[in-house]
Amino acid sequence: MDKLFITGIGTGVGKTVTAACVTQALQADYWKPVQTGLLEGTDRDTVRSLVSNDFTVCHPELYRLKEPASPHLAARMEDVKIELRPIIDQAKVYQPVLRPLVIEGAGGIMVPLNEDQFMLDMVLEIQAQVIIVAQLYLGSINHALLTAELLRQKGAPVLGWIFNGPEHSNAADIVRWSGYPLLGHIPFTAKLDKAFVKAQKFNFR
Numbered sequence: 001m002d003k004l005f006i007t008g009i010g011t012g013v014g015k016t017v018t019a020a021c022v023t024q025a026l027q028a029d030y031w032k033p034v035q036t037g038l039l040e041g042t043d044r045d046t047v048r049s050l051v052s053n054d055f056t057v058c059h060p061e062l063y064r065l066k067e068p069a070s071p072h073l074a075a076r077m078e079d080v081k082i083e084l085r086p087i088i089d090q091a092k093v094y095q096p097v098l099r100p101l102v103i104e105g106a107g108g109i110m111v112p113l114n115e116d117q118f119m120l121d122m123v124l125e126i127q128a129q130v131i132i133v134a135q136l137y138l139g140s141i142n143h144a145l146l147t148a149e150l151l152r153q154k155g156a157p158v159l160g161w162i163f164n165g166p167e168h169s170n171a172a173d174i175v176r177w178s179g180y181p182l183l184g185h186i187p188f189t190a191k192l193d194k195a196f197v198k199a200q201k202f203n204f205r
């Protein structure tokens with residue numbers, strides 16, 4: 001497991017919290033290639049504040065865009081074009097040698113990077129195993145199975161699901177219908193800190 005790509009069934013489902021927990025559990029490095037929205041701090045800041053490994057490196061983003069919007073829109077607003085090639089090349093520079101590399105996407109897999117490429121294209125080109133983060137809300141079955149089905153159709157190497165937030169019977173149904181295994185469940189916490197992150201365990205095969 002040298003490279004892991006953390007995607008989600010949408011935005012705000014807990015990819016960063018999950019990335020921090022997985023980075024901690026695997027003593028990995030972390031990288032968010034494309035960050036949109038800077039005012040309230042970045043996902044890299046969050047992971048750095050939650051991981052207590054001495055060796056973890058949280059690499060700088062390749063694209064830091066002010067607007068908290070879809071990457072293609074935030075980039076257009078700054079007259080920037082997000083290119084896939086530099087991201088793939090940079091992933092080679094960060095290629096894990098001593099530690100795995102946890103890569104976090106932005107939003108879900110069909111989030112546009114530019115006028116004709118999507119987060120899915122990054123997932124496929126970066127050649128990492130994919131973890132899908134899902135929260136369980138009314139509507140999440142559809143979002144989860146659409147994400148799973150598209151990843152399967154495109155041949156992405158999916159490792160499995162990490163559910164984030166309150167438990168719900170939909171989790172077992174989503175695992176069954178998707179055919180992807182359950183890797184773990186991160187409960188909701190009122191105290192999101194290093195100790196909570198350190199306590200999260202996963203069953204990576």
Ligand SMILES: Nc1ncnc2c1ncn2[C@@H]1O[C@H](COP(=O)(O)OP(=O)(O)OP(=O)(O)O)[C@@H](O)[C@H]1O
Pocket residue numbers: 008010011012013014015016017018043105106107164165186187188189190192
């Ligand atoms: N298990 C949890 N317990 C408590 N708060 C959580 C939990 N998971 C996520 N949150 C909070 O919910 C919000 C969204 O989580 P997070 O930032 O991880 O989502 P995301 O999928 O990374 O979003 P984005 O698409 O913007 O990267 C954050 O404020 C985060 O602190």
Ligand SMILES: C[C@H](N)[C@H](N)CCCCCC(=O)O
Pocket residue numbers: 011036037067068069070071106107108110111
């Ligand atoms: C602003 C926030 N940090 C997110 N990473 C951006 C999510 C873009 C979602 C685009 C969409 O699916 O409509």
Ligand SMILES: [Mg+2]
Pocket residue numbers: 015016017043104
């Ligand atoms: Mg995030």
